[in-house]
Each structure stands twice: as structure tokens, then as C-alpha cells.
Amino acid sequence: MMLLFRIILKVRSLYEDMVKNAAIKVAIHKGMKVGDNLYVQGIPNFGSECFLIEMGDNVTIAEGVSFINHGGDGRVTKRIEKYKNGRTFGRIKIGNNTFIGKGAILLPGVSIGNNCIVGSLSVVSSSIPDNSVYAGAPAKFICTIEQYGEKLLTNNTVYPLELEADRSALEKYLINHLPHHYKPVKK
Secondary structure, three states, rough: HHHHHHHHHHHHHHHHHHHHHHHHHHHOOOOOEEEEEEEOOOOOEEEOOOEEEEEHHHHHHHOEEEOOEEEEOOHHHHHHHHHHHHOOOOOOOOOOOEEEEOOOOOOOOOEEOOOEOOOOOOOOOOOOOOOEOOOOOOOOOEEEHHHHHHHHHHOOOOOOOHHHHHHHHHHHHHHHHOEEEEEEEEO
């Protein structure tokens, strides 16, 4: 039975990779600009105007990120005489060496700088400067990339780096060696 489950998961993974690659190729064909080393986890949602998106080099887009390049709210306001001509479109630009966390939403007209991290489930409604970490709904400044790097070093998970080449060996090591320490309750 376990073999059947593994086969089903593998088929699902292959299917998702095909859909992801197709979505990226179609978006690029429609005019989305992408630098070198784009990594996308899961199936991306580049929106209906993907030609308004520009990404630099070494960009990582986590699963469930949505690019909203126009306002669908015009479906309501165009039926009101005074507002019938109102429309919203905006470009979205992501700089080099930037990570966009799982489930983030990027709204029209935002620019995310170089060396940035956008936290999971964030709503980016205004531009983000270089070398920053933003998170929340709406996304707000958390710290500089240097401060974040220092936190990573302070809370570093130490393991033999050669295990990264063998995922199952890394998982086994973490199961057996990662301490059961949890974050304290915030008051």
C-alpha cells in the first residue's frame, strides 16, 4: 500500500512540475521578464497581465504567491456612471536575490528591491527598498537583511553540510539530532 501512495505522490509531483513549467513559459511568451536562476515552488499565479511583471536574477517565488497586476474592482465601479472609466493597472518589479514567501500577494505598482525577503502570507501594497525584510498584511518593515542574517547565524541549525546532497540522509539526521526546542509564548 505504501508503494501505491508513493507512486501517486510522484505522479502528482510530475504533473505539478509540468503545469508550473508551462505557466512560466506561457508568461514569458506573453512578455514577463525574468532574469537568470528563477526558482518557483509550486504552480505560480502570475495574473492575467503577466507582461507587467519583471524579475531580476536569483529570485525565489514560494508556493501560492499571487501577482495582481490590475484591479478587478472595476467590474463594480464601471456600472456606476461617475466611476465608469476608472481602471487600475500596475507593474510589479522584483529585484535581484530576492525571496517571496509562501502565499504572499503582490499588488499592482509595487517594486521589491535587491536582496529582500518578503514573509509568507504577506500583502505587499507598497514598494520595498533594497536589503530589507518585510512581512505582514499589509507588509511592514521587519529588519534589514544584515540584521536578519545575524539572527540566522545566532539561531543556526548546525548539521554536516555534505548531507544537503542526499535529502534522505539530511532528513534522517534532522530527525535524530534536531533538539525539541520551541519558541516561547509572546505576552
